[in-house]
Amino acid sequence: MPDFLDTKKLLPNLGIGLGLRRELASQTLENRSKIDWLELVPENYMGLGGASRERLESARDQFPLVTHGINLSIGSTDDLNTEYLSKLKKLLDFIDAPWFSDHLCFTSLDGIYMHDLLPLPRSKEAINLIAEKVKRVQGTIGRPFLLENISYYMNVPGSEMNDSQFLAEVAEKADCGLLLDVNNVYVNSLNHEFDPFQYLDQIPLERTVQIHVAGHKQGADYVIDTHGSAVVEPVFELLQYVLERVDAKGVMLERDQNFPAFEEILAEVDKIRQISQAADQVRQAGSAPRAHSAVKTFERDRKASTIGRKEMAEVKHARVLSA
Amino acid sequence: MSSLREIETTLTSIWMERQPVESAQSLSCLLEGEKFDADGASLYARLIGYGHSDVISSIYPYCAKVLNRNWEKTIKQYVKMFPPDHFHLNSSARKFPQFISEHCPELLDKLPYLGELADYEWLEMELLEIDTAISVTSKTPLSEPQAFVSLGPVINPTLKVRTYKYPIQQIVDLIDDGKGFRKKFRPAQSHVAMYRDPYTHKVRIVDLDENAHTILSEADRSSYGDMARRAVELNPTRNPEKSVADVIEMIEQFHDINLFVGERKIGT
Ligand SMILES: [Fe+2]
Numbered sequence: 001m002p003d004f005l006d007t008k009k010l011l012p013n014l015g016i017g018l019g020l021r022r023e024l025a026s027q028t029l030e031n032r033s034k035i036d037w038l039e040l041v042p043e044n045y046m047g048l049g050g051a052s053r054e055r056l057e058s059a060r061d062q063f064p065l066v067t068h069g070i071n072l073s074i075g076s077t078d079d080l081n082t083e084y085l086s087k088l089k090k091l092l093d094f095i096d097a098p099w100f101s102d103h104l105c106f107t108s109l110d111g112i113y114m115h116d117l118l119p120l121p122r123s124k125e126a127i128n129l130i131a132e133k134v135k136r137v138q139g140t141i142g143r144p145f146l147l148e149n150i151s152y153y154m155n156v157p158g159s160e161m162n163d164s165q166f167l168a169e170v171a172e173k174a175d176c177g178l179l180l181d182v183n184n185v186y187v188n189s190l191n192h193e194f195d196p197f198q199y200l201d202q203i204p205l206e207r208t209v210q211i212h213v214a215g216h217k218q219g220a221d222y223v224i225d226t227h228g229s230a231v232v233e234p235v236f237e238l239l240q241y242v243l244e245r246v247d248a249k250g251v252m253l254e255r256d257q258n259f260p261a262f263e264e265i266l267a268e269v270d271k272i273r274q275i276s277q278a279a280d281q282v283r284q285a286g287s288a289p290r291a292h293s294a295v296k297t298f299e300r301d302r303k304a305s306t307i308g309r310k311e312m313a314e315v316k317h318a319r320v321l322s323a
Numbered sequence: 324m325s326s327l328r329e330i331e332t333t334l335t336s337i338w339m340e341r342q343p344v345e346s347a348q349s350l351s352c353l354l355e356g357e358k359f360d361a362d363g364a365s366l367y368a369r370l371i372g373y374g375h376s377d378v379i380s381s382i383y384p385y386c387a388k389v390l391n392r393n394w395e396k397t398i399k400q401y402v403k404m405f406p407p408d409h410f411h412l413n414s415s416a417r418k419f420p421q422f423i424s425e426h427c428p429e430l431l432d433k434l435p436y437l438g439e440l441a442d443y444e445w446l447e448m449e450l451l452e453i454d455t456a457i458s459v460t461s462k463t464p465l466s467e468p469q470a471f472v473s474l475g476p477v478i479n480p481t482l483k484v485r486t487y488k489y490p491i492q493q494i495v496d497l498i499d500d501g502k503g504f505r506k507k508f509r510p511a512q513s514h515v516a517m518y519r520d521p522y523t524h525k526v527r528i529v530d531l532d533e534n535a536h537t538i539l540s541e542a543d544r545s546s547y548g549d550m551a552r553r554a555v556e557l558n559p560t561r562n563p564e565k566s567v568a569d570v571i572e573m574i575e576q577f578h579d580i581n582l583f584v585g586e587r588k589i590g591t
Contacts, residue, residue, distance in 0.1 A: 049454035051524035071410035154363020158352035
């Protein structure tokens, strides 16, 4: 494969998209004029028939599609799951995805799947392992691969660097693209007390192909990335900051639970579109400052409310539930 | 210095609640004076536990209702014995019927039908997702006598028929009813047919009596005439005309509800 940045130049500009979710599928499919493309969770479609298959076919007939996986488990010291890869490849070929993505994390060990996005020690050993696995994944699938920065809620022992360094080194060494989740950057900046703009300045933003925008929730001890509430203004600011500096090929809204009226979702999609259009102009005019000069203030309010058991049960990174 | 493997193994054991949080303090990668982040690790353990509980509860709502206060405890024991071993989330619930039937003697003492109820619920899940295409073709009206001899049904390829020792469908209906659900049932053999509807993609469930079960189990190699003959044989004391009328009605019904999805020519 050519260098990733050369590959990126050839990727289509998908525009503003939405995650395809079972609960929103019919309204999503009815709003082709307001939503440019869809992202789907491949595990919800790989090797499945019935309603999943029908939803996949309807979406494919109307929208450009990309996948965003949960269980590649790129950071696991287990070897890659060949059954997973071959089913993923079949799906990607079926939808002819311009790229595909998964998370910078591990989800399985010794063949046990924890079905959660689990943080890795930020070590050289992890970087080497991931880079080698990413190269094999890209080779097997034959399409450009992106890694997403996750939100994380603990300090993992054995970490030798901070999160931005880790993400940067993985992306460079693996020569892959970034799926930059600006909500995750924001949530992590609150939980781990760093400046999110500085974080963005420290990662190879030019590798960003896709951007996630989402909402989060205040927990007892942590702000949790729930994809279950409205996007907050500071997250839109981070989006703007990124888009003023790099040309992303697709920006999308992730909404996975606690669904509001669909008009509210469309309004958020529209807001992302407006920010994206305005930022494009700034970028094309070359008027964005090279880096964030003054540290922006960001509110920290970790103990604002207590997350109850019922609410905790809603905390999901992605569900793969049946019809 | 701990290897990546060692760190992942320790974290996984803690997150899956196989090892106490304190055990991580022995990791050699911890710097001098560094405390393992026990709060963060416990949060992950809770998130993972809720995730598993959520999916298993959504697949086994009837077992959850019957087990009531014992439900969460049972799920924990299940996940410990059969941790999720597949990238499909729902698949993490697939060994639950086996767990109940083989590893829960105390529960089965009180609720001997629980293993069958779990099997019934998993079967529904499996059929919702199974990657089988169902094509529906037209059918000739059975009022044409020729059809009886030369044609037989095509069975919905997703059909699964189970014979249970307990009246599982009746138990499910009573739980749905909500009122006065008693937990004790006498054994009474029952037959349940389950399949996915080709149009709605929902799972349809048909309670079969003994004769319907026999006729359906032979239907893939029978003509409509064979099915009628079998109905007469199975009811030797009944008016044969009535038995034939009944079986015709059943065949029509099975076509209407897409349990039969077409017809095949006999001898081809
Ligand atoms: Fe995301």
